Amino acid sequence: MASTVGNSSAKASKGQSLAQDALKRFFRNPTAILGLSILSLIILMTIFAPLLRPGDPLKSNLKVRQLPPSWTMSQADLDKKKITAWTYPFGTDVQGRDLLMRVLYGGRISLRAGLVAVIFSVSIGMVLGLVAGFFGGWIDIVIVWLVDVLLAFPGILLAIALASALGAGTLSFQLPFLPFAFELSSIEKALIAISITQIPIFIRITRASVISLRESEFVQAAKSLGANPRRTMWLHVLPNGLSPILIQLTLSIGTVVLDMAALGFLGLGAQPPAPEWGAMISDGFGRFRSAPWLSIFPGLAIFLTVVGFNLLGDALRDVLDPRLKNVS
Amino acid sequence: MKKLALLLLSLLAFWSVANAQTLVFGQSRLPISLDTATDGNSLTVGYQIVENLVGFKESSAEIEPLLAESWEASEDAKSWTFHLRQGVSFTDGTPFNAEAVKFNIDRWNNQDNPYAFAAEGKDFTAWPSIFTNFYGEEGYIVESVDVVDEYTAQINLTRPLGYLPQLLAAAYFGMHSPKAVMESGFEYGGPTKGVVGTGPFVFVEWIDGDRLTLDRNEDYWGENAKVEKLVFRGIEEAATRLAELEAGSIDIAVNLSPDDYEAVSNNADLKVVFPDADLRVGYVGMHQANKPFDDVRVRQALAYAIDKDAIVEAFYGELGAVANEFIPPSLIGRLENDPYPYDPEKAKELLAEAGYADGFDTQFWYMPVSRPYYPNPKDVAEAIASMLSEVGINAELMTEDWGIYLDDYALGKFPIYMLGWSADFADSDNFISPFFSRTQGPDGFGWNNAEAFDLIEAAQSAGTVEERTAIYQQIEQILYDELPAMPLVNPRSLSATRANIEGFLPNPLGSTVPFRTITKN
Numbered sequence: 001m002a003s004t005v006g007n008s009s010a011k012a013s014k015g016q017s018l019a020q021d022a023l024k025r026f027f028r029n030p031t032a033i034l035g036l037s038i039l040s041l042i043i044l045m046t047i048f049a050p051l052l053r054p055g056d057p058l059k060s061n062l063k064v065r066q067l068p069p070s071w072t073m074s075q076a077d078l079d080k081k082k083i084t085a086w087t088y089p090f091g092t093d094v095q096g097r098d099l100l101m102r103v104l105y106g107g108r109i110s111l112r113a114g115l116v117a118v119i120f121s122v123s124i125g126m127v128l129g130l131v132a133g134f135f136g137g138w139i140d141i142v143i144v145w146l147v148d149v150l151l152a153f154p155g156i157l158l159a160i161a162l163a164s165a166l167g168a169g170t171l172s173f174q175l176p177f178l179p180f181a182f183e184l185s186s187i188e189k190a191l192i193a194i195s196i197t198q199i200p201i202f203i204r205i206t207r208a209s210v211i212s213l214r215e216s217e218f219v220q221a222a223k224s225l226g227a228n229p230r231r232t233m234w235l236h237v238l239p240n241g242l243s244p245i246l247i248q249l250t251l252s253i254g255t256v257v258l259d260m261a262a263l264g265f266l267g268l269g270a271q272p273p274a275p276e277w278g279a280m281i282s283d284g285f286g287r288f289r290s291a292p293w294l295s296i297f298p299g300l301a302i303f304l305t306v307v308g309f310n311l312l313g314d315a316l317r318d319v320l321d322p323r324l325k326n327v328s
Numbered sequence: 329m330k331k332l333a334l335l336l337l338s339l340l341a342f343w344s345v346a347n348a349q350t351l352v353f354g355q356s357r358l359p360i361s362l363d364t365a366t367d368g369n370s371l372t373v374g375y376q377i378v379e380n381l382v383g384f385k386e387s388s389a390e391i392e393p394l395l396a397e398s399w400e401a402s403e404d405a406k407s408w409t410f411h412l413r414q415g416v417s418f419t420d421g422t423p424f425n426a427e428a429v430k431f432n433i434d435r436w437n438n439q440d441n442p443y444a445f446a447a448e449g450k451d452f453t454a455w456p457s458i459f460t461n462f463y464g465e466e467g468y469i470v471e472s473v474d475v476v477d478e479y480t481a482q483i484n485l486t487r488p489l490g491y492l493p494q495l496l497a498a499a500y501f502g503m504h505s506p507k508a509v510m511e512s513g514f515e516y517g518g519p520t521k522g523v524v525g526t527g528p529f530v531f532v533e534w535i536d537g538d539r540l541t542l543d544r545n546e547d548y549w550g551e552n553a554k555v556e557k558l559v560f561r562g563i564e565e566a567a568t569r570l571a572e573l574e575a576g577s578i579d580i581a582v583n584l585s586p587d588d589y590e591a592v593s594n595n596a597d598l599k600v601v602f603p604d605a606d607l608r609v610g611y612v613g614m615h616q617a618n619k620p621f622d623d624v625r626v627r628q629a630l631a632y633a634i635d636k637d638a639i640v641e642a643f644y645g646e647l648g649a650v651a652n653e654f655i656p657p658s659l660i661g662r663l664e665n666d667p668y669p670y671d672p673e674k675a676k677e678l679l680a681e682a683g684y685a686d687g688f689d690t691q692f693w694y695m696p697v698s699r700p701y702y703p704n705p706k707d708v709a710e711a712i713a714s715m716l717s718e719v720g721i722n723a724e725l726m727t728e729d730w731g732i733y734l735d736d737y738a739l740g741k742f743p744i745y746m747l748g749w750s751a752d753f754a755d756s757d758n759f760i761s762p763f764f765s766r767t768q769g770p771d772g773f774g775w776n777n778a779e780a781f782d783l784i785e786a787a788q789s790a791g792t793v794e795e796r797t798a799i800y801q802q803i804e805q806i807l808y809d810e811l812p813a814m815p816l817v818n819p820r821s822l823s824a825t826r827a828n829i830e831g832f833l834p835n836p837l838g839s840t841v842p843f844r845t846i847t848k849n
Contacts, residue, residue: 286567
């Protein structure tokens with residue numbers, strides 16, 4: 001019974017569901033289309049990397065090391081290396097590896113990292129934020145205090161500190177009562193470090209929207225009809241507070257991709273020879289004047305990915321925020 | 329406003345005056361310690377402040393008198409007498425005399441000496457690496473130091489040693505002021521206390537992670553240094569060092585990447601500098617405490633799996649040659665035999681024989697800093713790891729802070745690792761004992777070969793060059809067969825200076841470069 005009340009209040013007055021309405025506006029929004037196309041392109045390219053550039057992105061080939069993008073090379077140079085103008089469109093790196101292949105494979109690391117880290121931090125952050133906002137009292141005080149502590153550090157600094165504390169290389173550890181040991185690779189450790197920096201953001205956003213919803217009519221109505229607090233929290237408050245979380249989630253993926261690259265650049269994330277974008281820029285950084293392509297292409301990849309997620313996040317905010325409904 | 333402008337102007341004038349007499353030296357790191365550290369970055373700085381009994385001729389590995397004016401050995405070469413230069417003082421006023429020599433050598437030689445600070449954790453690893461062991465421990469060489477008179481010191485040995493002066497010329501063995509050591513205690517040589525010597529420069533300030541400053545010693549016993557101030561800076565990346573040199577914020581950059589050879593040669597503002605022949609070797613160590621490297625077939629497989637020619641050509645070009653043995657060209661006792669050829673099939677066969685037909689997982693540790701023997705360690709490591717993966721050896725690339733790295737490799741924590749050596753003195757012994765002697769072999773490589781240990785000691789006390797040559801060849805044959813480590817490259821290190829710098833003459837021995845003669849025009 002109670003759920004009927006909740007749903008009907010959330011429905012748009014024009015007789016369309018919120019989701020339908022949002023979707024329609026989403027596809028009318030040019031920013032959304034742009035963001036989505038950039039991201040789909042990148043995601044498809046990384047998924048189909050083995051088909052687009054068959055080969056091993058880790059294998060050195062010292063005979064063709066540090067070649068500029070082959071379409072910029074003279075015919076004589078191409079002949080000398082026995083390659084064509086399109087053999088290495090992005091050039092090769094210090095080890096003679098195809099840079100295009102490495103950028104494509106690098107997308108797998110960065111995008112997966114973004115997704116996993118955000119899912120991890122949103123699931124923890126959302127629950128804590130929901131509990132804090134809905135129940136208030138001492139739980140709220142403790143959680144907010146924790147958030148304040150975490151937010152006191154700039155995100156990337158905290159990530160660097162955590163990643164350094166976890167050390168280099170593979171970390172093995174055993175939890176009590178479990179028969180197997182856990183192994184964390186450097187990338188996974190960097191992921192955990194970055195995820196932790198994202199958690200307080202999600203706690204804060206969830207808590208804020210829960211507090212505003214807690215006193216709204218439809219929640220009060222559910223309460224007065226006798227719904228228990230847990231049911232009210234999960235079925236009425238949370239679904240209606242989702243849109244800011246969804247927006248932040250999209251934006252956070254971009255941040256995580258960037259932070260991951262920053263850690264990789266500092267040597268704290270992916271270890272060589274993994275084709276991680278940040279680590280690739282770091283490799284090329286020292287040779288920027290003689291071989292700029294080493295950093296330019298992975299840099300472009302990071303740029304496009306982050307721009308893609310940010311455009312998408314912006315568009316989602318335009319679409320999902322009821323106050324902006326008639327603006328577009 | 330006017331005042332501010334005036335202040336700025338005077339500051340600017342002051343800066344340019346100060347700058348003209350300040351020489352800024354860019355190396356890959358600031359020192360670890362100025363007292364007992366053994367790495368080139370520490371020694372280069374220390375060598376300007378403290379002086380040895382025996383020095384080196386200009387840009388040569390030949391020795392000449394320094395704080396000792398002359399020396400002679402007893403007939404059996406078991407006792408050496410050094411006649412010291414008179415009227416020399418440490419910069420804290422302590423006179424330099426035979427007592428000071430005795431104080432220094434006793435403190436290095438004897439771990440029980442209160443000024444060795446061994447109990448507090450100081451470990452002067454250079455001593456056993458060159459003199460086999462500390463006093464009282466197995467195979468130790470230096471028995472005692474006698475003060476014959478104020479300016480005559482006699483060093484007594486447990487067995488004959490025909491080249492003691494060469495050993496004492498090694499950059500580790502500078503004479504420190506006894507008073508300063510006693511007063512500073514354990515912290516002597518660290519950033520807060522620095523060191524006190526007799527040399528042409530005086531320690532002023534060491535800001536960790538930033539710079540280390542020395543001033544000219546105005547009361548130097550010899551000819552004063554040309555520049556007033558010497559600033560050392562630690563700049564980790566070779567490319568950054570070059571960029572700073574090009575920008576003029578440093579005057580000399582050492583250990584540049586061979587990749588930059590052309591760029592430096594073509595730049596009119598810079599001068600390329602490298603020694604005629606470097607006494608250096610870069611190697612890949614395999615520590616036998618880590619399975620499966622206890623099996624000689626696995627170690628040989630690794631040597632067959634690595635294409636040394638390709639690596640040296642790609643990462644060194646003209647500035648390196650493939651090394652097949654530890655003793656570098658120009659020294660005695662080389663085998664000159666064929667290297668392990670690049671043969672991945674042979675490597676796989678050997679691995680299969682050893683029971684690793686499907687390969688194995690291991691760790692490959694690479695150095696976090698560029699050193700003359702490995703200017704770009706990570707690049708070489710990645711190339712080697714890629715080659716190893718071809719034969720099924722799946723090596724995870726690892727690195728850590730340089731100071732810890734130098735401790736950990738000797739603890740046997742690294743299954744495979746990169747390291748290298750710049751000679752302390754121009755003798756084949758210096759490319760054998762520091763690695764494979766009875767005291768060093770077990771640390772660096774988990775290597776325990778009694779035959780080799782005996783031969784190394786025999787070579788040290790052998791009388792003639794022919795005898796020593798023959799013994800070193802036997803040792804090299806054992807090293808070739810047993811392969812505790814694979815020599816990879818004999819590099820020539822590339823340095824560059826601004827065009828207005830004269831007199832920077834790198835020494836084939838690496839750290840023993842005197843800065844006294846450098847001028848800045």
